[in-house]
Amino acid sequence: MARSGRKELVLGEGERLTDIARQSAARYGIKVVRYEAASAGTTYPQANRSGTGAAVAVAAFADGMYDLLIKGGTCVIPEMGLIRTNVCIRGDKVAAITSDTPPARDVVDASGKYVLPGIIDPHTHLGLFTGLETELETETRSAVLGGVTTIGTYFNQEESYLPLIDSLRRSVPALSRVDMIPHLSMRTDEQVAEMDRYSAQGMNSYKVYMCGVPGIYPNQEDGFIVKVMKRMKELPPWANPILSVHCENQSICDYATEEWQGRTLKTLDDWNETHPNLAEGEAVQRTAYLSEEIGVRAYVVHSSTKEAMERLSLLKHDKLYVETTSPYLALDTGSGIGAYGKMLPPIREEESRLALWDGIRKGLIDTIGTDNTVMTSAEKNISGGMHGAGAGYPTLGTHLVSVLNEGLFRQEVMLDKLVPLMTMNPAKIFGVYPRKGTIMPGSDADIVIVDLNNERTVRPRDLLSRSDFSLFQGSRLRAWPVMTIKGGRIAAQNGRITDDGVRGKILEH
Numbered sequence: 254m255a256r257s258g259r260k261e262l263v264l265g266e267g268e269r270l271t272d273i274a275r276q277s278a279a280r281y282g283i284k285v286v287r288y289e290a291a292s293a294g295t296t297y298p299q300a301n302r303s304g305t306g307a308a309v310a311v312a313a314f315a316d317g318m319y320d321l322l323i324k325g326g327t328c329v330i331p332e333m334g335l336i337r338t339n340v341c342i343r344g345d346k347v348a349a350i351t352s353d354t355p356p357a358r359d360v361v362d363a364s365g366k367y368v369l370p371g372i373i374d375p376h377t378h379l380g381l382f383t384g385l386e387t388e389l390e391t392e393t394r395s396a397v398l399g400g401v402t403t404i405g406t407y408f409n410q411e412e413s414y415l416p417l418i419d420s421l422r423r424s425v426p427a428l429s430r431v432d433m434i435p436h437l438s439m440r441t442d443e444q445v446a447e448m449d450r451y452s453a454q455g456m457n458s459y460k461v462y463m464c465g466v467p468g469i470y471p472n473q474e475d476g477f478i479v480k481v482m483k484r485m486k487e488l489p490p491w492a493n494p495i496l497s498v499h500c501e502n503q504s505i506c507d508y509a510t511e512e513w514q515g516r517t518l519k520t521l522d523d524w525n526e527t528h529p530n531l532a533e534g535e536a537v538q539r540t541a542y543l544s545e546e547i548g549v550r551a552y553v554v555h556s557s558t559k560e561a562m563e564r565l566s567l568l569k570h571d572k573l574y575v576e577t578t579s580p581y582l583a584l585d586t587g588s589g590i591g592a593y594g595k596m597l598p599p600i601r602e603e604e605s606r607l608a609l610w611d612g613i614r615k616g617l618i619d620t621i622g623t624d625n626t627v628m629t630s631a632e633k634n635i636s637g638g639m640h641g642a643g644a645g646y647p648t649l650g651t652h653l654v655s656v657l658n659e660g661l662f663r664q665e666v667m668l669d670k671l672v673p674l675m676t677m678n679p680a681k682i683f684g685v686y687p688r689k690g691t692i693m694p695g696s697d698a699d700i701v702i703v704d705l706n707n708e709r710t711v712r713p714r715d716l717l718s719r720s721d722f723s724l725f726q727g728s729r730l731r732a733w734p735v736m737t738i739k740g741g742r743i744a745a746q747n748g749r750i751t752d753d754g755v756r757g758k759i760l761e762h
């Protein structure tokens with residue numbers, strides 16, 4: 254409200270302010286009034302469902318026209334299923350779902366195609382090898398082309414996050430084509446002390462690394478992780494914070510890496526041995542225990558192994574959420590992708606990949622992300638082979654199609670099962686549902702239309718990332734998105750960007 258210059262907050266019947274909200278209102282000079290006192294003669298369309306406010310709302314829509322009508326498609330609506338229905342959009346919101354065909358300024362014929370909520374990739378990294386601003390432009394272009402309309406992005410620094418939050422509020426609306434949920438990695442006591450201030454800004458997603466990334470991130474000791482969890486527990490209940498945990502046992506990975514000293518890594522199987530499966534299984538077990546015992550929500554990022562699935566089948570509880578990534582579901586050490594596939598945790602052997610699909614069937618896995626880490630083949634040092642290459646790959650542009658190609662046609666996991674893992678589930682976990690993650694009246698009009706028969710060969714330059722390679726380059730993938738609608742605007746169509754003016758924003762919890 255302060256940012257938009259509004260000076261009066263009207264509380265509806267039964268609504269109360271938290272102490273933090275009351276203090277913030279006082280600080281920004283916002284007057285808090287009760288609904289009854291304000292209703293006469295004042296228009297507050299959001300709070301006032303009868304009287305003058307409603308009259309204003311009706312007048313604005315009196316022409317009965319929608320801005321955009323998506324007709325004839327089969328909608329995939331989480332918790333409802335597959336429904337042949339038309340979607341009416343007004344402004345940047347879904348306004349109606351109907352079997353009628355009301356008039357609209359623009360009509361999209363989705364006959365024979367599937368209409369999905371815009372894809373939420375909860376796990377990206379941006380700006381690791383170049384400026385954040387560059388990748389906000391290039392990688393969100395790739396995202397929107399691939400059907401992704403919201404990204405979760407991990408930030409990792411030792412300084413306070415308050416200036417970063419401020420700068421994201423400017424750079425994301427200026428440069429990004431998708432909305433962003435920032436995740437803040439906890440590194441210092443100062444940051445932990447500031448968590449209530451991050452909450453007051455709507456930022457409630459944090460991260461710790463049980464195992465670091467050499468030269469990029471240090472690992473956090475268990476004691477510090479417990480400290481972060483206890484601090485989360487002290488935040489007001491509305492904050493509902495969540496802690497992402499990179500689950501690998503540092504000591505086991507160090508030991509396994511030492512075993513390879515003096516030998517040259519040649520294959521993805523070799524690389525896999527330096528970060529053994531049991532290092533992930535052990536860390537998942539520790540995370541499940543700590544989050545249950547302390548009573549805070551935890552989110553296992555990028556789970557990759559059969560061992561993790563085995564532990565989760567025993568230990569998963571209602572505060573523990575689990576992510577895997579599209580590359581782990583589509584590729585394994587036998588996929589012939591060589592050093593391009595070098596990643597942390599590693600792309601695993603086929604047995605683990607199939608165990609992840611079983612984890613999806615059994616409901617052990619809640620979300621599918623990418624762990625998108627952008628680099629060119631030169632930055633990755635592909636010429637250095639498996640031994641010399643760095644870990645990471647760009648994968649936003651192929652995220653949706655790679656999951657559908659493998660899931661629908663090889664694993665026979667159907668759309669109604671797969672789509673919630675990429676839409677509703679991350680939206681609920683990170684506190685942006687039902688604004689995001691579904692197609693319902695009032696939801697943001699972020700929609701992707703998929704043609705299950707659209708099959709083509711992946712060429713990196715078509716993906717519009719700043720990177721020059723793709724894990725899937727040269728492969729034929731089927732079930733591409735053919736249109737992405739972001740905030741009611743057709744952002745991409747048939748593999749091309751169609752509206753350069755589409756921009757996203759920071760999503761508050």
Ligand SMILES: [Zn+2]
Nearest residue numbers: 376378407624
């Ligand atoms: Zn990551």
